[in-house]
Amino acid sequence: MQQDGLFGLPEPAPAPAAGAGSDTGARPGGRGRLRTTSGFELAESLPVASVQLIGVLPHLDRPFEYAVPASLADAGPGMRVKVRFSGREHDGIVLARTDAPTTDRPLAPLLRLVSDDQVISPAMLRVCRDVADRCGGTVGDVLRLALPPRHARAEKADRAAAEAEAEAATVESEAEASADSKAGAEAGEAGAGEAAAEAAAPALLEHYAGLTALLARAGSPEGPVPRAAIVLEPAHSWNEVCAEAIAALPAGCGALVIAPDLRDVQRLSRVLDAHGIAHEVLSSADGPEKRYRAFRRILRGASRVVIGNRSAAFAPVQDLALAICIDPADDLLVEPRAPYPHLRTILQCRSAEERCALLLLSHSLGVEVDALAQSGYLHLLPPQAAPLAAVRPRIVAMDEYLREREGPSGRSRIPREAMRVIRQGIARGPVLVQVPRSGYVPAVACTFCGTRCICPQCSAPLSLHGRSGVLQCTVCGRREDAYRCPECSRSQVRALVIGSTRTAEELRRAFPAAPFRVAGGAQGGVEDDDIPDGAIVVATPGAEPAPDGGYAAALLLDADAMLARAAFDADVEAVRRWSNAIALVRPAEAGGEVLIVGTSTLPAIRDLVAHRSRAFLDRVQEDRRALDLPPASRVAEIAGDRTAVRDFLDRVELPDGAQVFGPIELDPAEGRERARSVVRLPLARGRELADALRAGVSLRSAHKAAGSLRVRLDPPDVF
CATH class of the missing domain: 3.40.50.300 (P-loop containing nucleotide triphosphate hydrolases)
Structure with missing residues (x-):
């Protein structure tokens, strides 16, 4: 089965079949000889697959070439496969099929085709690469965030459901064709309903200047991509704004809405149901089977409106025209897994690659969103005057x-x-x-000197858990019936926080x-x-x-x-x-x-x-610029074992002008050599910092450096 170059690679000419352990000779254009390991028969056409591995070490984050056996000739770009790498099985994504390799080394075969679904599109792969570049991470780690694990039973059930839906659609179309008069009457009723809906204009959309224009341009292939942020009035619910915005999209357009937590997603789902908007909920709280069934429905276009928390950021929505982020300053939207992207960053990348409109909704204007507006990246849509x-x-x-x-x-x-x-x-x-x-009283301190009460055993805060007045550790559970302040030896304490x-x-x-x-x-x-x-x-x-x-x-x-x-x-x-x-x-x-x-x-x-x-907000922005704090600068945090942090800072080649703070020791009471360092660079050179850190992590991985290390760009708790 011949595949085209879906991922931007040139389509090669067909090649003759090759047998086990064959050598087809040199290829035009300086390509290498097609040499393989023995024991399998090559596919008749395009016998070389370029594969992006998922979850490998950082210095191996690049495509690798594998031979395509005849039994896996259907493996095409965007499909998930199993390959052997460094003696172990790994998941991978086929990027392209070619007729010749770029190396003279023998190619190992693809082991197994996990599924014949194209689980990732070319645009989504570019999004993953862009996210990895912005966050200083690897494409393999981003792919692990974007693709849920395959669930065979869910896939089988969804295939059956898709066939049933196709048969039902065929029967329905035949019934409509045989009843033209009835269909005409129904069309008239539908037209009347649309006219009535148009007469009752959505009040929330008209309350914010420019929102209707943004939705009218959503999904347009020409012109600039519309991006905006709205600070909602307290009386206006972001769920209602989302529902009206989705309903105003042209027919056939897809929409993606991301809320901070599952409770917000459930509230939004109820509002969409009340508006009669069919949608799919994609949440990390769902089990593997339910989540993969939802993923496949979205993948085949059965659901074009998707809502969820941060796990839905990479949902493969067909014809995506509008992406909405609710409360973008919430720290729940920061991915806790490498490369630790913020959901706002993911949606920005999708907006650039898929040309979908971007809308940020909140009840207060965040510093980062205001900085994007001041830079001209998006517009702030003001509300109309109202009492x-x-x-x-x-x-x-x-x-x-x-x-x-x-x-x-x-x-x-x-x-x-x-x-x-x-x-x-x-x-x-x-x-x-x-x-x-x-x-009850989560923080207490000495009445005389103000020293905060901490546990003498683990150094965690002591707190009051009831009216009995007994101090108890929040970590190890130790009771302090006769507490004495380590500074002044007094026993009376007061509440810091109720x-x-x-x-x-x-x-x-x-x-x-x-x-x-x-x-x-x-x-x-x-x-x-x-x-x-x-x-x-x-x-x-x-x-x-x-x-x-x-x-x-x-x-x-x-x-x-x-x-x-x-x-x-x-x-x-x-x-x-x-x-x-x-x-x-x-x-x-x-x-x-x-x-x-x-x-x-x-x-x-x-x-x-x-x-x-x-x-x-203007005062906060002025202070941030004066102190060179985010978003006026790009900041990275390097944390881990003390020797690993120091070794990383010695090896990495940071851009000129980068400020390095630390490393300093953290949590000395735990008995581990933990350290943390912060690197800062002006915002305009943020990509240089990401590239340098990614290169440093790859170098450390290639040298098999000892110790644990974590590198994060723009963490919310850096200062």
């Missing part, structure tokens, strides 16, 4: 006036004003109380008649439909359930503690989490109210009160 009471709740911060008016209670953790918000809120519906941490369990206990005493729900941490999640009217929901950021109709009020506690998190992006991340919680509250015209308990003069808190102000 604030119709698009957002009433947002108030505990300023000095409110605190002084209350007196001493105004300085407490839950002031009287917060109690008023809860009391009035539960009379209208559920109330959300957001706290930064789960548990957790969700303790907060719920305090509020339950104040509102004994109200039903309570605690979400996040050890308590797990709470279903959206398990929130009765008048309930008080205490949740950690990201674990908030979303009841129908929204919350009547929200209380954001310990805002200063969230801003004091030990990270360079603590303020931006706090605004993102607060904004997502505010989006769950009803608009002000429906009685929605939000109270932020913190220092009201802090820029991050003032940004929540001010509507669509750029003062906070």
Whole structure:
């Protein structure tokens, strides 16, 4: 079976058949002799296959040539095969079939054709290469992320389902052809329905200037690829925007929507069902069989609308016209496996290779997305002017006036004003109380000197797990009944952070008649439909359930503690989490109210009160540029054994001007020689840094250097 050069390689001329251990002589154009190992018969045409191996060592990340036996003559580009490499079986992808090799060495045969499905297209392979180049990784590692393991039973069941669908489509077409009048009447009804749908224009799409134009150009083969970001109004759900955007696409166009976690995917799936949009859910939580069946349905074009979490980023959607990323600043969208790409990077590569429109949706503008907009890569689509009471709740911060008016209670953790918000809120519906941490009292410190209490055995933080007041280690479980501060030898401690369990206990005493729900941490999640009217929901950021109709009020506690998190992006991340919680509250015209308990003069808190102000974000961008922090620079983290990190830095040839920080030792209490180093380079030379690190990792792999090492580009927790 003759195959063309699907992956950009020139199509060779057919070659005569060759037997076992044959030598067909030199080929035109300086190609090598076709020599093979013995014991098999070659395919009659194009007997050489170029194969990209999956999961091999970094210095072997390149195509290898194999002979094609006659029994595997159907193996074509994009198909998955088994080959022998270095004495072991490996998975590989056939890149091309040629008539002659580029080497004089004997070629080993392909061992087995895993499946006759073309599991990866030429465009998707280019996406994988682009992702590997951007992240300083290998194509084999990216292919391992892109292709789910084959499941034979799922493949067999899907083939049967495809045949049944084809037969049903044939019967349906014959029935329509034999009933022209009925088909005409149905067409008239359908036309009337389309006219009615067109008359009822989607309000959310028209609320954001330029969104309708972006969707009209989605999938167009000509002109620039449309890319945009939208900061949604709190009253607008990103699920509804996604549903209306997908419904507005031309017929036959594919769409891909990525949400941070499975709960968001399930919410989006329910909204799409309500809009009558057929879709496929591709999630890492599914078992191997279910996931592979979904992958095959997408691969053969049975499902053109795909939603999922980060595992769906490489979904082979046919005729992909629109890719949507929900809340792109969420750290759940960072792949924890090598080469650690961010989902935003994957979608950017797909947008470039497949010419699909890119849309980023969020409730707060992230620093990275704002940098892309300032560079001209995408456009920020502003909303149309609307009354604030119709698009957002009433947002108030505990300023000095409110605190002084209350007196001493105004300085407490839950002031009287917060109690008023809860009391009035539960009379209208559920109330959300957001706290930064789960548990009871997850962090304590010495009352006298402020030294944080740590376990003398494993150096992990000590915490209070109940009202008994007993300190217990969060790692090894050691109880400290007679704790003494190692600095001042005093035994009295105070709480640094109050957790969700303790907060719920305090509020339950104040509102004994109200039903309570605690979400996040050890308590797990709470279903959206398990929130009765008048309930008080205490949740950690990201674990908030979303009841129908929204919350009547929200209380954001310990805002200063969230801003004091030990990270360079603590303020931006706090605004993102607060904004997502505010989006769950009803608009002000429906009685929605939000109270932020913190220092009201802090820029991050003032940004929540001010509507669509750029003062906070502009200040953050200016500080990042002044301090040369991402996204103003490209940063890499090298972590692992101390000797391995030092050896890597000695071997790698970094670009001129690269700044190297460290290496420094990490976790000395664990007894292992762990170290970490950070390399920084200006953003314009980021590709040079990725190339240098990839070359260094390949060199280390080729020399079989000892010790463990991990190299990540632009990790979210680097500073």
